[in-house]
Amino acid sequence: MDLVFRALADATRRDIFQRVIGEGLSVSTLADDYEMSFAAVQKHVGVLERAALVTKERHGREQIVRGNLSTLRRAAALLDAFEEIWIGRATKIAEILGEKGSAT
């Protein structure tokens, strides 16, 4: 997961990731929109790919990059479960604090 965190710590990579969530885009299409070399964009895509945030697929001479939401989705669902646990804990603490004789 550290890979995901590091991959998304960079503004260009966050931008690339967001653009390829809805539709697959070729590396050259992506590269057209950034003031950096094709190789640099390809490198960013590689970082996203290693974090399992995107997949790359070859179509003839083009490489199509697509967002892979399942990685973040799974993490979000797991965090939601822990959130439920903590809400339950806080509610119980409030009950304990509200009992007679517990005030200081």
Add this chain to the structure above:
Amino acid sequence: MTVISTTTDPAALNLTVVAEFAASPERVWAVWENPRQLERWWGPPTYPATFTRHDFEVGGESRYYMTGPEGDTPHGWWRMYMIDEPRRLEFANGLAGDDGEPVPGVEPMAAHVTFEPIEGGTRMTTVSKFVDEAQMEKMLAMGMSEGMTQAVSQIDGLLTSEAA
């Protein structure tokens, strides 16, 4: 309302929960320090916790187990890293084996808790930091109620259909 806000950061695997209580920071601190009070709220409703050890000092460790509806007793442990009474608490929380001792190879999660005096009470902020999804799943499997399992799969299903 007790819980004021919750923030999840799936990329960093952090969870922040802010709660406010109508009691002094010293009193809220006591529900962490006193093992008899701690075990009344630490475990989920269907998995009440029993702390067999609670060395509430820097470097000190705790041992506990929870008793599930089927009589299963998952074990866990804490190690205290910072104690600044009644302001801040930092500890690791990990899984233990049937002997009650930490399971090697499973990283603990980190918890940072702050207590701030506010008008009429205390604001308690807990930040939980996880290492990876496998760790989160193992921690959740420990004393995770059926309802919570359902909640997770529902959320998963929802997100899957959204992406489709």
